[in-house]
Amino acid sequence: MKIRDLKNLVDKRIFYTYANYMTFVISSLAVTFYVMAYQNNYEKSAWLLLLSFSTFVNFADVGFSSVLQRFFSFEISKINASKTRANKLFVFSNYIYLSLTFLLVVMLLFSYFYSYSKLVRNDPKILYMFIVHCLGLSVSFYGKKYANALIGLGHIYIVNYKNFIINLVKLFIVVFLILLNKSLLYIIIGIQIANLVIVFTNYILAKKHFLNKEKLIFIEFKSLFTEIFPTVWR
Numbered sequence: 001m002k003i004r005d006l007k008n009l010v011d012k013r014i015f016y017t018y019a020n021y022m023t024f025v026i027s028s029l030a031v032t033f034y035v036m037a038y039q040n041n042y043e044k045s046a047w048l049l050l051l052s053f054s055t056f057v058n059f060a061d062v063g064f065s066s067v068l069q070r071f072f073s074f075e076i077s078k079i080n081a082s083k084t085r086a087n088k089l090f091v092f093s094n095y096i097y098l099s100l101t102f103l104l105v106v107m108l109l110f111s112y113f114y115s116y117s118k119l120v121r122n123d124p125k126i127l128y129m130f131i132v133h134c135l136g137l138s139v140s141f142y143g144k145k146y147a148n149a150l151i152g153l154g155h156i157y158i159v160n161y162k163n164f165i166i167n168l169v170k171l172f173i174v175v176f177l178i179l180l181n182k183s184l185l186y187i188i189i190g191i192q193i194a195n196l197v198i199v200f201t202n203y204i205l206a207k208k209h210f211l212n213k214e215k216l217i218f219i220e221f222k223s224l225f226t227e228i229f230p231t232v233w234r
């Protein structure tokens with residue numbers, strides 16, 4: 001089979017979706033093996049606790065991501081599609097993610113005082129791990145609103161292609177830090193910087209499609225919430 005035929009066989013969108021996923025998985029595995037052999041038990045315990053926070057964040061949007069993506073797709077698929085309606089949906093998602101991010105920060109602070117602070121008493125340096133990790137988590141979570149809008153508008157290829165490049169760079173940085181036997185704080189900084197770059201680039205891309213910020217009065221917000229939330233709940 002010729003190379004050109006192989007390229008035609010594998011859709012670019014599918015390729016970069018899986019490539020992006022694989023770079024993320026490989027970097028996660030590399031860090032996991034490094035943590036398993038790590039000597040500082042307090043840092044190791046802190047890492048595992050922070051990892052549980054990350055797992056919680058994956059479910060913190062209670063289903064708004066997938067539903068909002070479908071609503072964006074539905075808006076642009078209409079014959080009489082209006083940018084105004086899509087812009088209002090984008091502003092609506094901004095309010096939703098601001099509220100959810102606020103609740104997330106409250107939960108992370110509660111988790112700190114309930115469990116993480118016990119580790120800080122034994123090793124004050126791991127406080128920086130919590131600050132960097134949770135700051136990155138919060139910004140990344142809020143930044144989901146940009147990814148949702150872009151994916152819903154059909155820009156899946158550019159999002160996955162861009163994220164693949166960023167995650168590939170992150171993989172090299174993580175491996176480099178592991179080879180230098182750096183502390184887990186440096187690895188967290190490297191990972192969260194990559195996540196912030198993803199949010200920033202999504203913001204730049206989304207800004208091109210939502211140039212005029214629509215005002216959303218309370219009645220319109222309530223109407224959209226009533227329309228969207230039943231699907232989220234299900």
